[in-house]
Amino acid sequence: MKTNEELQRDVQNAIKWEPQLHAAEIGVTAKDGIVTLMGTVDAYYKKTEAENAAKNVDGVKAVVEEIEVKYSNSGRTDEDIASDILKALIDSWNVPQENIQVKVEKGWVTLEGQVTWNYQKEAASKSIEHLNGVKSVTNRIKIKAEVQNEIEKKNIKRALASNWTLHSENILVKVDGTKVTLTGGVSSLHQKELAEKIVWKTPGIWAVDNQLVVEYKYTPVL
Missing domain, CATH: 3.30.300.130 (Fe-S cluster assembly (FSCA))
Known part of the structure; x- marks a missing residue:
C-alpha cells in the first residue's frame, strides 16, 4: 500500500533516472493512483519518455499528461x-x-x-x-492482418504466462473472430500495456480491446 506522497516520490524518482530527462522540468502530483505530469520540455520524445517512466511505477492507475513541448526558435515550417x-x-x-x-x-x-x-x-x-x-x-x-487463420485462445494465454512480470492468472482472454478482449486486473499501467503488446504478436489479430483494470490499494488519508 502506498500513500499519495509515496506514489509521487516514486514517479519523480523514475523520471529522475531517465538519462534524457531533467527532473526539474517536470512536476508530478499524485492522488489515488492518478498521476499528473506538468512542465515544459524541448523535444517531443522527452514528453513520451516521462509518460512511459510514470506508467512503469507500480500503483499508477492513470496518467494525466499536461507537459508542453516548446522548441527554441527552430524556425521550422x-x-x-x-x-x-x-x-x-x-x-x-x-x-x-x-x-x-x-x-x-x-x-x-x-x-x-x-x-x-x-x-x-x-x-x-x-x-x-x-x-x-x-x-x-x-x-x-x-x-488489417493478412493471416486469416483461426486465433487460438490457448496460444495467447501461453504467451502471457511466459512473461514472468505479468500475473497472467488474473488476466482473462476472449476471442471473437479477429478481435481479442482482455479483462481482469494488473498492478500498473506498464503491465496493462505489456499484456496488450504480447497479444498483438499473435498472427491474425485485427483489434485488441484492452479492458484490464489497474488494481492497487492506497493508504487512506486520515
Whole structure:
C-alpha cells in the first residue's frame, strides 16, 4: 500500500533516472493512483519518455499528461517537418511507408493508413518522435492482418504466462473472430500495456480491446 506522497516520490524518482530527462522540468502530483505530469520540455520524445517512466511505477492507475513541448526558435515550417517525417518513414525498414499518410498542423502530426502488424504501427510513431519541430503524434493507423487463420485462445494465454512480470492468472482472454478482449486486473499501467503488446504478436489479430483494470490499494488519508 502506498500513500499519495509515496506514489509521487516514486514517479519523480523514475523520471529522475531517465538519462534524457531533467527532473526539474517536470512536476508530478499524485492522488489515488492518478498521476499528473506538468512542465515544459524541448523535444517531443522527452514528453513520451516521462509518460512511459510514470506508467512503469507500480500503483499508477492513470496518467494525466499536461507537459508542453516548446522548441527554441527552430524556425521550422510544417512543410519542413512533413519532409523529415516522410524521410524517416522511408529510412525505417520495418515501416511500410507507402501505406501511411501524414498530416502536419502547427507541429501536431497525425498518421493514418493501414498495416498488417501492430509492430509496424508502433515503429511508425517511434521513427518520428525525435524529429525537430514535432509537438505531438496521433497514430490512427489501422491493423488489417493478412493471416486469416483461426486465433487460438490457448496460444495467447501461453504467451502471457511466459512473461514472468505479468500475473497472467488474473488476466482473462476472449476471442471473437479477429478481435481479442482482455479483462481482469494488473498492478500498473506498464503491465496493462505489456499484456496488450504480447497479444498483438499473435498472427491474425485485427483489434485488441484492452479492458484490464489497474488494481492497487492506497493508504487512506486520515
